[in-house]
Amino acid sequence: MIEKFIEDALFAAIAAIGFSAISNPPRNAYIYCALIAAIGHSTRFFLMQPDVGAMSIVPASTIAALVVGVLAVLLSPKAKIPAEAFLFPSLLPMIPGIYAYKTFGGLVMCLIHRSEGDFMHYFYLFADNGLTCLFIILGMVAGAVIPIFLLKHISFRATR
Numbered sequence: 001m002i003e004k005f006i007e008d009a010l011f012a013a014i015a016a017i018g019f020s021a022i023s024n025p026p027r028n029a030y031i032y033c034a035l036i037a038a039i040g041h042s043t044r045f046f047l048m049q050p051d052v053g054a055m056s057i058v059p060a061s062t063i064a065a066l067v068v069g070v071l072a073v074l075l076s077p078k079a080k081i082p083a084e085a086f087l088f089p090s091l092l093p094m095i096p097g098i099y100a101y102k103t104f105g106g107l108v109m110c111l112i113h114r115s116e117g118d119f120m121h122y123f124y125l126f127a128d129n130g131l132t133c134l135f136i137i138l139g140m141v142a143g144a145v146i147p148i149f150l151l152k153h154i155s156f157r158a159t160r
Contacts (some may be wrong), residue, residue: 001048001051004045005042005045005046007040008041008044008045009038009039009041010038011041011093012037012038012040012041012042012093012094013034013035013037013038014034014092015037015092016033016034016036016037016038016089016090016092016093017030017033017034017089019033019080019088019089019092019093020033020085020089022054022089023085023088023089025081025085025089026079026081028079028081029079029081029086032072032075032079032081032086033085033086033089033090035071035075036068036072036075036086036090037088037089037090037091037092037093039063039067039068040064040065040067040068040090040091040094041064041093041094042118043060043063043064044057044060044061044063044064044065044094047059047060047063047064048060055097056130057136058135058136058139059130059139060140061094061096061136061139061143062140062142062143063143064094064140064143065091065094065139065140065141065142065143065144066092066143066144066146066147067098067143068087068090068143068144069083069087069143069145069146069147069148070147070151071086071090072086072087072090072144072147073147073148073151073154074151074154076154077154083148084148087144087148091140091144092116094136094140095137095140096132096133096136096137099129099130099132099133099136100129100131100133101129102125102129103126103133104128105120105125106123106124106125106126106127106129106130107120107123107126109125109126110122110123110126116160
């Protein structure tokens with residue numbers, strides 16, 4: 001399990017570096033993005049393990065986003081970069097892409113199949129994956145934004 005945990009953290013860190021490169025941050029931001037993404041994604045991975053927390057992906061993603069938000073706010077004054085520069089690239093590896101893909105796949109299959117049984121099956125897949133994706137994203141937004149507002153005395157002095 002430790003190998004899977006390290007692998008998860010490594011791939012999240014690599015993805016965060018790639019996502020942060022898009023917004024052209026200062027060079028010292030890359031290491032913070034990688035570290036925060038690795039810790040956040042590993043938190044979600046850890047919480048979803050059957051031996052540990054056995055949480056579903058929605059609350060695990062919300063808690064992981066909360067961890068990412070707190071780390072971004074706390075590390076931003078040290079780096080003298082706004083917390084958002086760390087926060088958004090660190091959250092992007094946790095975006096539920098497979099659920100979004102399956103949502104639109106289910107929608108397309110609803111449009112293709114005309115029999116009621118097939119339509120209802122694919123509509124179920126569309127609704128299930130769509131709602132899961134929606135609640136994961138809403139949980140991540142709430143988890144990421146709450147630390148910025150609760151720790152505003154830290155987050156707004158980061159660039160001073």
